[in-house]
Amino acid sequence: MQLGPCNFCGFCSNYGCLNYSKATPQTCTLDALKQRSNFHYRTRCEVTRIVKSDTDDTVKGVLYYDAEGNEIFQPAGLVILASFPLSNVRLMLLSEIGQPYDPEQNTGVVGRNFSYQITGSMDLYFKEHQFNPFISAGGSGQVIDDFSPDTFDTASHGFIGGSYIYTTQGPGGAIGALRTPPGTPSWGSEWKKQIKAHYGHHMVLGTTGSNMSYRDVYLDLDPTYQDPHGDPLLRMTYDWKENDLRMTEFMAERMREIVTELKPEYHTESVKQRGDHFDPSSYQSTHLTGGAVMGTDPNTSVLNRYLQHWDAHNLFVMGASAFPQNMQHNPTGTVAALTYWSAKHIREQYLANPGPLMSRG
């Protein structure tokens, strides 16, 4: 497969890449798969159940709706569940595979260890300095990794975990990338005037921090809301916790030290503080993790260390849903590494001798 050269348009955080410069499946994977005579794919389908076999220690296929709305059973010898973490968890709950997590009794596993990230940012305005926000790429930032988890004695500062501090010019999308001073209206001639004056004079500092898993933070099936098929939606029970807010306050202090040295004309802050609550209407990242975690104990994990389901040995679950905690960094690299790890064991061990790759201990 081939990548085209990046022309630094800066749109890659929020959009697909017309120039083949971004390592996405349509650029790097799909056409290679389609070359294989034993590969088929069906788009515009919605999988609603993974179907357990009669013996209960395996699954026998999936049920899905095709584009015309027909419900179809696809038999399978092996099922790999590789959707977004939230969908992985919901599909297992709907399919009644694995015991759902109960936070009160502290039993069950599916939906347990749900975690996220905690971020913060500061926007700095420099009248004299000219930045080039129209030239940017997703990977073009700079990161200070000295405050990441396990790199220093965080306990002496009153928290566990950590964060990286970064600066970047992306994303450069129209309107979304534009910065105005506080108090500027969000449209109209005054907005246009301020955009002209401020465009190209801002830089951003940001933090992306760890998020621990907590007993009362979890995913389960919603008792009220349903999708058009009549299946319950997924419910997320989530709030910020004091440890993670202490951590992010510490990181805000470090960013302020940088701001003091850089001496911008002014700066604005968007940093969470103790007492703040989670607000799903305000975007911070798509890095949702956990809910179907890997582990060595079937009482506290959904999957064994090969991402194989403890209760159905021919079901493997890929993705960040396997992370027991969110340790700050972008999850893609770890997701890919775990997927290769699992695929290697499926290929080299499981196919020759189908069965659990680990004993339940």
Next chain:
Amino acid sequence: MIPYFNHPARLALVVVALGTTAVAIAAIGNSDDSKGISPQDTPADTALIKRGAYLARAGDCMACHTREDASEDYGGGRPIDSPFGAIYATNITPDPKAGIGDYGEQDFAAALRQGIRADGSYLYPAMPYPAYASLNDDDVHALYVYFMQGVVPVAKPAPETSLSFPFNQRWGIRAWNWLFADEAPYTSLEQTTGTISPERHAQLDRGRYLVQGAGHCGSCHTPRGMFMQEKALNDQDGDDYLAGSELDGWQVPSLRGGDGSGLRNWKEQDLVDYLATGRSRHAATGGEMRSVIQHSTSHLNDEDLYSIAAYLTTLGASDKASHASGDVPASQATSDSKSSSARDATTHQLTAAISLDEGARLYLDNCNACHFANGAGADSVFPPLVGNAQATADNPKALISTMLYGAQLPSTPKRPERLQMPGFDWRLTDDEAASLASFVRQSWGNQASAVSPEQVAEVRRNHGPVDATQQGRPEYLRQHAPIPSSTPSSN
């Protein structure tokens, strides 16, 4: 009990991906391409069938004998446009009624090499039997065994060809054959003593055999005469051989060397890359060659590809080369330093982006993201526009068509990615497209004629309107993977 585990070939793997909106299914274990092979075939038969299948690829039988929707391999039915009407390719599967199942090997050989059907009537020379006449007996035998035993019979007959009078009088072809076809078997390349090693000689001879015979490259790359005959059938038949032509307004580059040739700067490796993948540092394939690469040359082994490339680079310049040239013609080619300064001038003009004329401005807004200010594109991803054979061809139709309707590379075993260029017909007026095309043809040292809005309008007229839902999609996708018009209401 899991039934599918009992039978490894049927073990299905289901991957639920993309937010549960897609299902991917793979059978574990590789399937064999020669689907007609039955378990009782001996290994010798299997090897022969595989060799026949390979030769059918080399001969690109599929290009004509399989419909574009590729539903039934070799079932025929694909129309080949001729100036006299559509000629329908026949069903060449082993079905005894609809296909060629009742052909003996002699019948098969006569059809292949002499253009004579089993019933004695003549095939139209849309079938390249003047080229296939070079195929040796062993290869014809392998092809026969493959088509009889390795191809799934299709019981549906292909449509009859019915050309207007006098072209419906197939007996007339006999005279044409007498005048223009050559039934002589292939004669090997002469060994000139001492100049090249026996290995190199064998390689060149293999390439020559493939180019002249199965590959039937001359069908498109050799100019045709008044009676639609190829002006030369091989390299001993005159230097019109592979000297370039035109097909449906698209330049077919000369494959001969020398200044003015479409392959002037191509090294053997460039040719191998292009034939194997449809892309090289010089060009991305388009037009009819796309199908040739997809169905034929990308399936050839490296040894044969290097042989073809080696042979082509030995062909000397043709006197007529300039007529077929799309590259900067020799007479106009400036010295290297002068052309590099012309290249720099355009690059600087586009980089500075000050006082641009309409063509240059449109280039920055529409083309620059991939082809760049220096017009060099990116190796094997975005083709260069500097010296690009199609962009600078005498007839600008290929350039205009590509700008308006986009392009898409074939997926090949070595380079599976179907890189696309979007179409711009929906956002460029005829005047704008003409300014832009003229800019491309006259910048970086390119010295081709300007394009008029009337020429753009003509390409649009011949193409016909594009459905609004398909705007901006490459032509190939519009035809082969249309977007469904509405989303069913399953959710």
